[in-house]
Amino acid sequence: MRITRRHFALGAAALGGAATLPFGSGRAFAADPLKIGFVYVGPVSDHGYTYQHDVGRKAVEAKYGDRVSTTFVENVPEGPDCERVVQQLAQAGHGLIYTTSFGFMNPTIKVAQRFPNVKFEHATGYKRADNVATYSGRFYEGRTVAGTLAGKMTKSNIIGYIGSFPIPEVVNGINAFTLAMREVNPQAQVRVIWVNSWYDPGKEADAAKALIDQGADVITQHTDSPAPIQVAQERGVWAIGQSSDMTRFGPKSHMTAVVEVWDGYYVDRVQQVFDGTWKPTDTWGGLASGMVEMAPFNPALPEDVRALGQQAIDDIKSGKRHPFAGPFKNQDGETVVPAGEAAADEAILSMNYYVEGVQGSLPK
Known part of the structure; x- marks a missing residue:
């Protein structure tokens, strides 16, 4: 069964009573899939920046099928709400989390410090850590x-x-x-x-x-x-x-x-997680690389x-x-x-x- 919209909540003990948030979801769960979360600043229907990131998410689903389970949260404000959403994703077992707006940078770094075994990637920012990579387009x-x-x-x-x-x-x-x-x-x-x-x-x-x-x-x-x-x-x-x-x-x-073309980047980075070669790199691609x-x-x-x-x-x-x-x-x-x-x-x-x-x- 394929779910296109769902509500996702963690228990009160884990979240301290955080409210339920609306999520979009990818394909049905397979055995031990890599859970991948995407945090979007706008709606996937914006026909612009968030839309293109979601095209990349779908490319990951198409490439890896039941080996992955993707979740997205849209319309996340830059600031404390972002930190709460990213923490929820990490607590829910997502092993790879993409945060896709400049204002998500500091919240991403904060949550990454609490979850050293989770891999994070932040779009358009510049702060990295042992488990935080950055990526953007020229x-x-x-x-x-x-x-x-x-x-x-x-x-x-x-x-x-x-x-x-x-x-x-x-x-x-x-x-x-x-x-x-x-x-x-x-x-x-x-x-x-x-x-x-x-x-x-x-x-x-x-x-x-x-x-x-x-x-x-x-x-x-x-x-x-x-x-x-x-x-x-x-x-x-x-x-x-x-x-x-x-x-x-x-x-x-x-x-x-x-x-902005994120498909190839997302597919390649997920493959690196599967191969055990993922590193907290900084990627800045342009016309020559195909990211623009x-x-x-x-x-x-x-x-x-x-x-x-x-x-x-x-x-x-x-x-x-x-x-x-x-x-x-x-x-x-x-x-x-x-x-x-x-x-x-x-x-x-x-x-x-x-x-x-x-x-x-x-x-x-």
């Missing part, structure tokens, strides 16, 4: 491709960018996008609206409308719902999707999307623009192009990376400034 590489297309297609020279939270992962994406955009169109500017949420279709739609009202004729996002794509379609402007191919939500407006892909370019884009976008993909994959190759400056006109150099990974992972071409101030 999403900024996809932003470089998107910025190239946007710079060529804008007529107003105003690009609207919907940001979730001003953390380095989001900031370096804005900067990579802007640098690539300005390389092909030095007059173009980026305007950012922060919605302080990973997934809030209402806020995302309102931000898209506000940016279009300010003159933006291309909308891009680092949020998870397709609402900005739908608004762009309604308003007749271009848009760039996030995490998954969002073409179906705005076939006329959707230029491309930065697609670009959705098909809209055929309505001019052929030369599509060719330029493909060239950006090819050059990043081959190492010919680095998204943060110098020279470039910050908003204050100070050279951040000089000519002949490129920003190191450490600098990319700690970006706390806007580059030239981004309007407004970065929230602190």
Whole structure:
């Protein structure tokens, strides 16, 4: 029997009276399967970031069948609720637990200290331990491709960018996008609206409308719902999707999307658990490794623009192009990376400034 939704609770003695939480579940239990838990910040129906992680979970089920039993918890807030959920999974016998949002980092580390025999993996964070690995995608590489297309297609020279939270992962994406955009169109500017949420279709739609009202004729996002794509379609402007191919939500407006691909990573890491070779590694894959892909370019884009976008993909994959190759400056006109150099990974992972071409101030 296959269960698609269930309620999962641990006894009061184990949890100290914690409330029952809603879980989604994978296939029926086989004899001694490896129990794998996934903790999601949004709903699996977001058609973006969480949706793509759940595609990876399903790939694990498809690959290993009754050797695994997967459980997911969706809509988990970043903070104490996350710690409680992760602890429940560990207490319930999950031997491998994936926590998939930046704000889950400290709760994951705390629970991992209490369960040294459980393997944990945290997405987009940087804290590791003997039983905690980290993994993420070089999403900024996809932003470089998107910025190239946007710079060529804008007529107003105003690009609207919907940001979730001003953390380095989001900031370096804005900067990579802007640098690539300005390389092909030095007059173009980026305007950012922060919605302080990973997934809030209402806020995302309102931000898209506000940016279009300010003159933006291309909308891009680092949020998870397709609402900005739908608004762009309604308003007749271009848009760039996030995490998954969002073409179906705005076939006329959707230029491309930065697609996150977790399938191969999850399948490989589960195999390492079975083989006894799992280690607390740090994985940061991009276009070359296949952890980041670009959705098909809209055929309505001019052929030369599509060719330029493909060239950006090819050059990043081959190492010919680095998204943060110098020279470039910050908003204050100070050279951040000089000519002949490129920003190191450490600098990319700690970006706390806007580059030239981004309007407004970065929230602190």
